[in-house]
Amino acid sequence: MKVLTFFNHAGGVAKTSTVRDVGYVLGELGRRVLLIDVDPQANLTRWLGVEDDIALAQTIYPAVIGEADRDGGSGNSGDEELRLPEPLQVHGMGLIPANLSIAIVEREILSVFMGVVRLREAVRRLEGYDYVLIDPPPSLGQLSALAVVAADSIVVPLPTNRKGLDGIPTVIRMVREYRKAARNLDIALFALTQHDRRTRHDRDSLEVIREQLGAVAPVSTPLASRPAYYSDAQVQGMPISVYAPGSEADLEVRRVTAELLERVEG
Numbered sequence: 003m004k005v006l007t008f009f010n011h012a013g014g015v016a017k018t019s020t021v022r023d024v025g026y027v028l029g030e031l032g033r034r035v036l037l038i039d040v041d042p043q044a045n046l047t048r049w050l051g052v053e054d055d056i057a058l059a060q061t062i063y064p065a066v067i068g069e070a071d072r073d074g075g076s077g078n079s080g081d082e083e084l085r086l087p088e089p090l091q092v093h094g095m096g097l098i099p100a101n102l103s104i105a106i107v108e109r110e111i112l113s114v115f116m117g118v119v120r121l122r123e124a125v126r127r128l129e130g131y132d133y134v135l136i137d138p139p140p141s142l143g144q145l146s147a148l149a150v151v152a153a154d155s156i157v158v159p160l161p162t163n164r165k166g167l168d169g170i171p172t173v174i175r176m177v178r179e180y181r182k183a184a185r186n187l188d189i190a191l192f193a194l195t196q197h198d199r200r201t202r203h204d205r206d207s208l209e210v211i212r213e214q215l216g217a218v219a220p221v222s223t224p225l226a227s228r229p230a231y232y233s234d235a236q237v238q239g240m241p242i243s244v245y246a247p248g249s250e251a252d253l254e255v256r257r258v259t260a261e262l263l264e265r266v267e268g
């Protein structure tokens with residue numbers, strides 16, 4: 003089993019979209035996939051078409067804090083083995099969904115000794131999956147730390163623009179910091195997103211990223227910017243490859259997934 007967290011502290015860089023789309027293709031290729039939504043905004047959950055109200059007990063909460071049986075949560079933090087709940091099934095993948103209430107983990111985890119490794123421990127007790135893909139929130143808080151420390155490897159979604167370039171030093175510094183709690187953490191892939199090849203600026207950024215980051219980890223072929231596809235797919239609750247099978251957008255996601263597999267499975 004491989005645990006991959008799609009990390010970039012910046013928001014709007016296509017973390018959630020990439021988890022959804024790469025996860026789906028991995029599933030189609032026969033891998034057993036579990037997605038974990040660690041963002042209180044719950045975009046991953048909603049974009050996979052989940053419309054039901056989600057209870058705290060269905061989220062990561064029981065695995066990192068404890069039973070969520072009282073109003074407002076506040077479980078116990080003894081030494082019993084904390085487990086992830088039974089996942090939902092969406093588009094051939096398992097999903098541990100999120101809701102706004104998991105925001106309380108940011109505060110509650112601080113009073114748990116070595117709380118930051120709890121998601122890592124719970125994920126390692128799972129059986130029956132080849133890939134666990136984790137979608138963290140856009141921040142450097144405790145939920146992000148839980149998500150990254152749980153990983154074997156990081157995938158860094160990176161837009162080919164100023165925002166993408168500006169975020170790189172922080173991403174690399176934070177991965178180094180998180181290694182204090184997860185020693186063998188490495189960067190598996192920089193996944194280039196939202197690439198607009200019609201603009202000079204994006205083409206230049208793509209070159210700079212390849213030059214600067216090629217020595218750190220493989221840099222993927224770009225996922226092109228396609229605002230209409232991405233917003234429609236969200237509304238429909240579908241991964242890109244379900245929404246537009248056979249399209250350029252679908253082929254790009256498949257190519258990036260193959261690049262990731264090449265790196266992870268050799």
Ligand SMILES: Nc1ncnc2c1ncn2[C@@H]1O[C@H](COP(=O)(O)OP(=O)(O)O)[C@@H](O)[C@H]1O
Nearest residue numbers: 013014015016017018019196226227228229232
């Ligand atoms: N290739 C793309 N082309 C156009 N829009 C995209 C693309 N990838 C993502 N988006 C859009 O960009 C926004 C941010 O993406 P999202 O996956 O939510 O990023 P993050 O999880 O990093 O905040 C969303 O509205 C999404 O639909």
Ligand SMILES: [Mg+2]
Nearest residue numbers: 017018041045
């Ligand atoms: Mg997101």
